[in-house]
Amino acid sequence: MNYKLNNGKDKKISSAFKKLLELIMHERKSLSIAMIATVVCSFAELSTPMIIGYAIDNYIKNKDIHGLMISGIFLFLMYLVWMVFTYVQNMMTGMTGRKVLFDLRNKIFKKLQSLPISFFNQNKNGDLISRMNNDTDKLNLFFSQSLVQAMRNVFIILGALIIILILNPSLGLVAIIPAVIILIISVLLSSINERVNAKNLQSLGGLSSEIQESLLSFKVIIAFNRQDYFLKKFNESNENNFKASVKADIMNKTFIPLFDLASNVGQLSVLCYGAYLVSTGSITVGLLITYILYLAHFYDPLKHLAVIWPSFQIAMTALNRIYEILNLKSNIRIIPGGAGSDNDHFLEFKDVSFCYEEGKYVLKDMNIQLNKGKTYAFVGPTGGGKTTTASLMARLYDPTEGVIYLEGKDIRSYEHKDLSRKIGFILQDAFLFSGTIKENILYGNDEYASYTDEQLAQLLKDSELDGLLEKFSDGLRTVISPDETTISLGEKQLIAFMRAVLRKPELLILDEATANIDTVTEQFLEKILSRLPKETIKVIIAHRLNTIEGADTIFFVNSGKVVKADSMQMAVDMLINEKRES
Template sequence: MNYNLNNTDTTEQQHTSGKRLLKLLAYIKTEHRALIVVFGIMIISQGLSITVPFVVGYTIDHYVATKDFSGILKYAGILLGMFTVNLAFSYWQTKMMGSVGQRMLYMLRNALFVKIQELPIAFFNQNKTGDLISRINNDTDKMNQFFSQSLVQFASGIMSMVGAGIFLLSINFKLGIATLAPAVFLLLFTRVLSPLVKKRNAASMKSTGSMSAEIQESLSNFKVIIAFNRRDYFRKRFDEVNQENYGTAKSAGVLNNIFTPVFSLCSQIAMLAVLAYGIYLISTGEFTVGLLISYLSFSSYFYNPIRQLAILWTNFQMAMAGWDRISQILELESDLKVLPAGPVKENAPLISFQHVHFGYPGGKEILHNVSFNLEQGKTYALVGPTGGGKTTTASLIARLYDPTAGEVLLNGRDIRSYTPEERTRKIGFILQEPFLFSGTIQENIVYGNPVYADYTAEQLDAVMEKAGLNTLLARFEDGLATNIVSGNDGISLGQKQLIAFMRAVLRDPDLLVLDEATANIDTVTEQQLEAVLQKLPAHTTRVIIAHRLNTIENADEIFFVNNGEIARAGSFSHAMNMLVQHERNT
């Protein structure tokens, strides 16, 4: 399955944008009540605001013109009361929408992270970590900014325009038409330009994600860059992505800001039309000075929000571009589905490969029609040249991937019918590059293991001693309390492998897969690990992938993996002969 987020067809994205917007509305259903309250307050607030020009015009015509100062003070007090109420409403709106925005940010980031955890390894193989981080941090923040800051202003601006437009047309229809005519041009201008603005913002966000990915990758491997004195390469790669980000950001910025001057120009043209035509109407006795001032105010109430909407529309386009990138992840589904349990074959081996084919997405087939069995309680070794398919075979055993054809059986049952919890209880996997979490050794080795999750350090020490793991634990100065910082060089790769080994053994799996688990460990420690393996229950099956030949010489059976095929190698000496023969042929 193709999980590459940056290879999505643009046309397909445009067709799904409307559906994604509907999904966003459904996604924020938990905030419907808060939004209804906010919009109710907004209607009252805008209703008060839109009557201000009418009150001012009325006061000028009836009290200022007649020098009735008591009337002026009376309506000044009314206006002050209206302004005070609006201030309270504005504070309430801002506070509520700020809370809505933060809850949206929390829910989106949580949903993204949960979804990412549900996706298979193929997803991570096809996407860069930095780009995923950018989607979780930057793109969700664009959504938060829109909901907490722009949405209320956007909606209140629309309400202000509608109210002002009604007043403009009702006071004088012809003058209202002349005043609103530039707005028709703005509507067409915005409609034509909006898709391009959204496209450029999406490109800018994509380049930001690429730059984040490049920085993350370069800093993670900075030790190698220094060792080979290739800082120039680091600078060149960063300069390339930085230049790309600069270009896309500049292009998006120009389009984002093009609305403001155009909207301002149309607003000024409308105000000139009102002033010129209004003075003419005053001269003919159809208008009063107070009414003209009210009309100018209503025009401002119509066009001032339009100038604000130029900025807010840009924020909306950026939020929608961010939502599209977020939706790409939320819409993904794992291709490692749990199937209904079928019939179980009696007296079946622990693991059975039946005519298995496999190839990574977009690549050539790695395994061709592979069939073999692994019996319970035996030790198996997979040997062969680099790139022959050993790790791929181990990954299929642990169901990190599914075969493209054929099937893998676990205890006579399709491995796809086991839930992840059932499968990981039965199969332990020690990777070539083990990952540890920030925390203590105890927290790392009991992670995901419900049996020992609530054990005290003393209780876990007793369990470790019984399993023969105490000699390995003694290599750490503070034992179970030794602090681990993920990504820190304070702990060697060999030590990480020891911790991963202890974590896997404590799970007491039916099948333990060791993929180069002793590659970075000295000979003495390797012998200690072998002693631990000998203490495993008799029913535990071991699958060992190793290049060091002494690691596999005691295996019950050895498989030679090469060119997508797996053949029984028989004895240790026979396996060595096959390796030597392969080296001669290549």
């Protein structure tokens, strides 16, 4: 299945805007208060030119000091109302934004946890981190800075537009013509704008991937003195990002002077036409001043919107990129019921084929059966498909074709916790996470989740695993990091061994589980394994053939095909022949 993220290329700003509305609609309460506060402060702001115009025509002209003072008090009250409600609006919009972002980050994290390993194989960590950090940050910036202004400006523009058209329709039309022309130009340019902003965010994701990969490879870079190679790759990404951000900046900033020009042309037109109307006695001086003040209330917020527009576009592009992750459906789902098998094998591969990348088969028509109490060995050349087979048994991936049956039922119909109780694995790359050994051992193990250190230590003793714990200075409380600089490969395998064996799984998969472990410890592990219940099925994958000496059945895996080897000697011959042929 294809899990490659494609940077929201096929998504429009309008579809992101719909999603934004859905998201903020969840915060109805704070949003409603913010809206009411916006209406009140817009009303307060829009009433001031009216009061000033009225005062000029009625009180200044007639030298009415009392009337002028009352107008002054009114104005002051309106400024006060404006201040209080602007504060409420800022607070409530900020609250809405914070809640939306909080939920969105949680959603992304939950989604990432539900996605299959193929998703992480197909996408670079750096880009994912960029989506989690940079893209949500762009949304944060929009919520914390632009949304308040956008809401207020839209209300004020609409209010001012209605007032100027009602006060004098012909003067109103003269005033808004430049704005209409600029709006048409903006709409025409906006698709180019969308594209450059998307490219900018994509290059930021690329840069983040490059930095992450270089950080992971630093030991290799220094060891092989290949600073030049990585510097070149980094420079390319950095330069791409620089060029993309310059292009985006040029596009985004084009709108601001255009709106400035429209505002100036609008005011000039109103002044000329208005002066003419005053001279003919059609309007009063007060009305003209009121008009010019309203015009400022129409064009200033429009200019602000032009400044906010790019950050809105960037935020919507970021939202599209985030939704690309949220819309993915995990194929590692539990399917209800599932097809049954007539056979009573514990695990059965029925015509299983698998590819990591579409069309490139790693396993082809695999048919194997595993039965209770048996030990199976998988041998074969490097890259033959052994780890892939083991990963399918543990349901880290689902087959591309065919079915895997576990106790006669499709493996996909089992809950993950039931699977992890039945199947334990120690893969070549031991899956560990940062935390204590105890946390790593108990991860996903509901049965012993509430055990204290003492109880767990006793449990390890009962399974004779306590000897392995002695290798760690702080015992169960030893803090580990899967990063190899703080823990050896063998130590990682020992922890994975404790985790798998403690569950007493019915099927235990050991993929090169002792490859990095000294001979004495290896013998110790063999002793522990021999004490597992008799019916435990063991799958052992190893290059060192002595490790698989006691196996009941040997499978030879090569180029995605699996053949049963009748004896150890036959497996050795197959390996030698394979080496000769290649």
